[in-house]
Amino acid sequence: MYAAALADKAKIFAVAPMLDWTDRHCRYLHRLLSHKALLYTEMVVADAAIHGPRDRLLAYDPSEHPIALQLGGSDPAKLVDAVRVSADYGYDEINLNVGCPSDRVQSGTFGACLMLTPDLVAECVAAMKTVSSVPVTVKCRIGVDEQDPEIALDTLADKVFAAGADALWVHARKAWLKGLSPRENREIPPLDYDRAYRLKKRFPSRFIGLNGGIADLDQAVEHLSHMDGVMLGRAAWHNAALLGEVDHRVYGEPARPIDWNHVRDRMMDYAESWLVGGGRLNAVTKPMLGLFAGVDGARRYRQILSTDAVRPGAGPEVIARAFEEVIGATARGADLGVTAVA
Known part of the structure; x- marks a missing residue:
């Protein structure tokens, strides 16, 4: 059902993957507030999914559907193994992290630094698609460091869509790999929603969603007039009750008070x-x-x-x-x- 919505470019509201925040307890609570929002796991590193405590990392309550697993990694073979492992848990989507700027992620040469190697990202997506029975998507930045976002984002999008990616979620700001902390990378680089809008115009038949600095549902609904999806992160954590309006305002369900x-x-x-x-x-x-x-x-x-x-x-x-x-x-x-x- 979710895969069909993605293929049809139905509007999708998602809660962003956030390390140390969007764990199973957070997702269980969020599902009580919205039946339809797409929920993302925290990023799970491919090596951990393969060799780590799988149930602790990958298990979730059945009520959390639709739920997407975000994987971190840059080795196509390991990502294939991680996708195979995750298949037993029945996720609705597998997402590749090409946006996280943390030192830990950089040391593993994945996350946002993959913006610098779009061919490798495409290779990872193509490999994951060969073994995944659910949509494979990518979440990225508009660029990193001194990259020109016009070139960097177009290049990445061209390559991952050619490799078979089912959707691209764009965090509409650069990441600075040196000099800014992960928190500063969420706040200091300026937002450029117009850049994401231009990408969507280039790919009218592809699902492209927007993330970054969206503070409330009014802003989310406005962005949905330009994009196929919106993704809220910190706003959904700090004011989770706003999720109570998502099913009505985004999906057209009747408005009812939260019980x-x-x-x-x-x-x-x-x-x-x-x-x-x-x-x-x-x-x-x-x-x-x-x-x-x-x-x-x-x-x-x-x-x-x-x-x-x-x-x-x-x-x-x-x-x-x-x-x-x-x-x-x-x-x-x-x-x-x-x-x-x-």
Whole structure:
């Protein structure tokens, strides 16, 4: 179903892959808020997928579909093996990272530095396509360092589409491999949405999505008038409740209030299962911190999750206490101000 939507260039809203953030707990929460958003894993290095603890790295809750696995690597043979391994987990898409600028990624000669070797990226995509039964996509920057984005992005797009890539997600700013931290690379290089728009005009029959600096759904919907997809990262983490409007505003579903009691209860049940398996509560509550940005009671809500969830023996009742701070405020007249198909 997702593959057909991609082939038909149906509009797609996605939550970006973010290291240390879009883990299984984050994705489970996000799926409660949007039934239709495409969710991405954190980047999984090909070597880790092949040789590492596979279930810990690759397993997920079935409710997370549609879900895409992002792989990091630059060795076509290893990426082929990683795709084969991931096939047992039933992902809806495999995405190749050509955009991450971290030192760790650079030391492995993949991520954003692959913008400098578009032929190698194409070779990786072609190899992955030979063994993948689901779409293979690429997420890139518009260029790195002193590259001319007009040349660099066109060259990469030409080569990966010729190699069989099913989609290209463009983070619409350069990455500076030296001199800027990963965080600075998300903030300092100027955004150039027009460059991504021009690429889409060059490839009217190809799926091209946009990422980078999109702060809210108003901006996302505006970009969708130019692009096939939009991808939000930090905005979806820091204000996750905005996902409650995605199914209505992007996919045309009826607008309905989020049932926050339902979200609370599902997260409590999920936390209980995680704890029984030996996990810690704060792993589950970490992505919940941004749920009620700007809402009455949100500060106390965050305090409870931040302090009580890390205590030895902390259980799902911590989530219930935190939610009462905002649900109680709502009962007293505060407005949570979001809708969803619950």
